[in-house]
Amino acid sequence: MIATNVTSIAPDFRMPGNFKFGSGAHKNLAEELKIYSPQKIAIVSDNGVAHAGLVDKLKDVLGPINVPIYTFTDISGEPTFKLVENVTGKLQKENCDLVIGIGGGSALDVAKTAAALLLVENIKPFLDGSQQIETRKTPCILLPTTSGTGSEVTMNAIFGDEEKELKRGIVSPALLPDLAIIDPELTLSCPPRVSASSGVDAFTHAIESYISVRATPLTKIFAEKAMRLFPDYITRAVHNGSDLEARTGMGWVSALAGVSLANAGVGAVHALAYPLGGKYHIEHGVANALLMPYVFEKIGTTCTQEMVEIAEYLQLGDYSHQPAKALQTVVQYLFELLGTLNLPTKLKDLDIPQDSLAELAESASKVERLLANTPYKLSEETIKQIYVNAYYGKGGAKEQ
Numbered sequence: 147m148i149a150t151n152v153t154s155i156a157p158d159f160r161m162p163g164n165f166k167f168g169s170g171a172h173k174n175l176a177e178e179l180k181i182y183s184p185q186k187i188a189i190v191s192d193n194g195v196a197h198a199g200l201v202d203k204l205k206d207v208l209g210p211i212n213v214p215i216y217t218f219t220d221i222s223g224e225p226t227f228k229l230v231e232n233v234t235g236k237l238q239k240e241n242c243d244l245v246i247g248i249g250g251g252s253a254l255d256v257a258k259t260a261a262a263l264l265l266v267e268n269i270k271p272f273l274d275g276s277q278q279i280e281t282r283k284t285p286c287i288l289l290p291t292t293s294g295t296g297s298e299v300t301m302n303a304i305f306g307d308e309e310k311e312l313k314r315g316i317v318s319p320a321l322l323p324d325l326a327i328i329d330p331e332l333t334l335s336c337p338p339r340v341s342a343s344s345g346v347d348a349f350t351h352a353i354e355s356y357i358s359v360r361a362t363p364l365t366k367i368f369a370e371k372a373m374r375l376f377p378d379y380i381t382r383a384v385h386n387g388s389d390l391e392a393r394t395g396m397g398w399v400s401a402l403a404g405v406s407l408a409n410a411g412v413g414a415v416h417a418l419a420y421p422l423g424g425k426y427h428i429e430h431g432v433a434n435a436l437l438m439p440y441v442f443e444k445i446g447t448t449c450t451q452e453m454v455e456i457a458e459y460l461q462l463g464d465y466s467h468q469p470a471k472a473l474q475t476v477v478q479y480l481f482e483l484l485g486t487l488n489l490p491t492k493l494k495d496l497d498i499p500q501d502s503l504a505e506l507a508e509s510a511s512k513v514e515r516l517l518a519n520t521p522y523k524l525s526e527e528t529i530k531q532i533y534v535n536a537y538y539g540k541g542g543a544k545e546q
């Protein structure tokens with residue numbers, strides 16, 4: 147059993163400079179921008195979001211301030227370091243002095259990193275990790291269209307490294323925006339598969355940061371509330387995308403879980419998901435969702451009390467008198483969730499070659515920044531066993 151650390155000095159607690167939440171909140175954007183007096187605005191988004199008409203919607207609300215806008219929407223798939231380097235170069239050339247990111251985690255990660263590097267001459271050392279991003283001088287505003295990665299409230303940006311076939315995060319308080327505008331209306335057009343994968347991603351943030359060794363009583367408030375809201379809204383948001391109440395509920399889940407993730411960190415589920423994204427381009431949310439039950443089967447044994455609490459938050463029952471059963475119940479819920487949301491349940495179905503599992507385990511065991519947050523110290527061998535279980539699916543590995 148782990149216990150939340152209540153005796154040591156809590157680390158800094160970070161949030162975006164300002165936070166607006168509510169249906170229609172994006173319509174006040176022009177008013178919000180006045181304090182920055184921008185001369186040229188950059189809008190960073192992706193193809194799908196632009197196609198859904200959301201970039202035009204934003205331009206319409208910006209009309210009254212009459213400032214030139216440079217729009218970059220040439221992002222498809224999850225972003226790479228190369229892409230963020232290109233985008234930053236383009237925004238520099240255009241002399242933009244304020245960056246607005248609108249989209250899912252992919253577009254927001256690019257937008258906030260480009261904003262932080264906009265006034266930097268040689269950006270390469272900040273992207274290869276040899277230098278830390280300390281400050282951001284260009285104002286940055288983020289509007290999520292998925293619920294979600296929580297990128298609008300986190301200090302993280304995650305990119306693929308094409309050469310090393312890995313995903314890697316950049317972490318800096320400079321990646322928190324000046325303003326996060328969470329408007330559930332912007333998520334109404336989000337397709338079911340992305341609503342499911344990014345919704346479960348948000349849940350992963352809540353559950354992993356709740357059991358993180360860096361969790362504090364403050365971060366747990368956010369993670370707990372996210373987990374309590376999740377079961378009421380996820381299925382509705384995925385199966386009836388136009389249900390604004392469900393989209394609003396998921397907007398809160400994503401933001402609350404994101405704040406907890408930003409301050410307590412995530413762990414082994416994310417560490418094992420990174421190589422699946424880097425090498426096989428499995429979407430971040432899908433990889434996390436699929437791996438979560440298999441990882442928790444293993445690591446949940448070290449946090450029995452937390453499993454009792456999580457079972458209660460998820461309305462799965464009171465296990466305080468039989469704590470050992472709580473883990474089983476939570477893992478069962480995680481498996482059922484994949485089915486309910488039509489998400490893949492085993493790696494075998496994602497065309498991951500069976501003989502790559504050892505290599506994936508080697509890669510995941512190097513994601514030390516995240517593995518260190520997990521209360522269970524996972525060896526490379528145990529990580530491989532988790533991948534094997536996830537490859538064959540529930541109960542399948544035991545039959546091999």
Ligand SMILES: NC(=O)c1ccc[n+]([C@@H]2O[C@H](COP(=O)([O-])OP(=O)(O)OC[C@H]3O[C@@H](n4cnc5c(N)ncnc54)[C@H](O)[C@@H]3O)[C@@H](O)[C@H]2O)c1
Pocket residue numbers: 192193194195196198223224225249250251252253255291292294295296297300301302303304305332333334335336337340343344347430431
């Ligand atoms: N910075 C962080 O803290 C953080 C946390 C978790 C994940 N991430 C990163 O976020 C990325 C994944 O983000 P995501 O899951 O939000 O998906 P995404 O941004 O990759 O978007 C997935 C697809 O959905 C489309 N889409 C998104 N919103 C839409 C809308 N409202 N209407 C129509 N189409 C829409 C996009 O165009 C895209 O085709 C990954 O790169 C991951 O590594 C970042």
